[in-house]
Amino acid sequence: MINSKCESGTKIRDDQWKKLEFQMLGKIGDPGSRASNNRLFIEAVLWFVSDTNVWADLPPKFGKWTAVYMRVRRWYVSGHWQQLAENLRNDRDLYMLVGKIIAYCDRQKKMREERSSRKAKREIYRRSRAMPRISAKESASLMEDSTSHWLSLIGMSEESPVEKK
Numbered sequence: 001m002i003n004s005k006c007e008s009g010t011k012i013r014d015d016q017w018k019k020l021e022f023q024m025l026g027k028i029g030d031p032g033s034r035a036s037n038n039r040l041f042i043e044a045v046l047w048f049v050s051d052t053n054v055w056a057d058l059p060p061k062f063g064k065w066t067a068v069y070m071r072v073r074r075w076y077v078s079g080h081w082q083q084l085a086e087n088l089r090n091d092r093d094l095y096m097l098v099g100k101i102i103a104y105c106d107r108q109k110k111m112r113e114e115r116s117s118r119k120a121k122r123e124i125y126r127r128s129r130a131m132p133r134i135s136a137k138e139s140a141s142l143m144e145d146s147t148s149h150w151l152s153l154i155g156m157s158e159e160s161p162v163e164k165k
Contacts, residue, residue: 044068046101
């Protein structure tokens with residue numbers, strides 16, 4: 001089982017960390033930048049998903065909340081959380097913890113997509129409601145074209161006057 005939740009959030013046990021440690025990105029030997037403390041990062045994410053917390057309320061001991069949030073998001077986009085879950089299927093507790101993180105990321109992705117969709121729909125509606133600005137000369141030209149069109153439908157042209165009976 002997972003150690004109890006304290007003021008810093010859910011902590012993982014040492015035996016659980018041993019299973020996770022070699023699967024972390026940014027460890028010694030990995031290309032690119034190196035994470036300063038992967039365990040602290042995992043505990044920061046667990047603090048967040050263990051309760052309905054706000055990223056900006058992340059305790060300072062975990063580092064800048066923006067850095068933790070962006071790393072969580074990058075790992076989700078790259079599929080690393082999903083890969084961790086797949087690798088941890090044999091450890092029910094760790095699998096459930098990573099599953100919570102994935103569920104959070106899935107909700108965030110869905111909310112971003114819905115927000116983007118609503119924004120696009122508002123823009124389409126706004127553009128459809130906007131009246132085109134045309135000059136009086138263009139307006140008169142449009143009216144003439146409109147009349148010509150209707151006259152051609154009934155077989156008359158503008159050149160020939162309508163015969164009165």
